[in-house]
Amino acid sequence: MEDINERARTKLGTGRVADYIPALAEQDANKFGIAICTNEGEVYAAGDAQEPFSIQSISKVFLLTLSLRVYGNELWERVGLNPSGMPFNSLTQLEAERGKPRNPFINAGAIVVADRLVSAFATPSKHLRDVARKLSGNESILIDARVQESEWQHRSRNAAMAYLMKSFGNIDNDVDQVLHSYFSCCSLAMSCVDLAVALNYLAADGHAQAMGEPFIAPDLARKINSIMFTCGMYDAAGDFAYRVGLPAKSGVGGGIVAIVPGKLSVCAWSPALDENGNSVAAQYALELLAEEMVRQQLGH
């Protein structure tokens, strides 16, 4: 971890912090952290791994997991399962494809999933926050109200997607209510350690480390990993698969969670992003980790 921390920091200064959500523009581009949680429950961390950051699109994994727990395969009537090949906030496919987003890991897809949760739970964002607390074993996890408000103030593009989908009958609830839920989930503040522990269920056949019990069925964990592999890095999913080869999900807060099924979960974070909205240093760190794991497996 220390070696990766040192080497990944050479990438600081490359890329740009997201500024289309003003509250995110204030992040310090010189931060880098990485944490691993093994399926045996050991946590290894380096750099700024304990510092909470805005999880942004990583919340789409929680949203999807909770929604699949309630709706099962019915969910796929509302949202597709294929990479979009488009930026995460693109509107162009939505009109042509009659309001059914390509996958649950682009904004439109996650907004549809959030709508499903608004139908299922009285207070969906509080429910999701509580699940994040339980899964990470950290009761102090909060929704960052400043980020949430900033997203709401600059919601035009996400609101346009939501209204377009509503016009096709793919959003059941009030658009403002759905957007509020979606933004509050994106605004959860968690650290690399929190996220590595919380998402370990995807590495451990659905078993939640901090809860000490099954969270989802093994088959569902396999399926979510598959969607992460093909769609988790937006239109750069293929590049990342080639470089790293692991199911992963990124967010514009600079975090990336990756899963080594059967072994461990990892979260790397650094706020500066490349042109696809993926953290430059976090991607590099995961590439170094993947290379190191191959070397160790070969006994080199």
Ligand SMILES: NC(=O)CC[C@H](N)C(=O)O
């Ligand atoms: N890619 C992301 O992390 C985007 C999430 C962000 N909250 C948005 O809706 O634009």
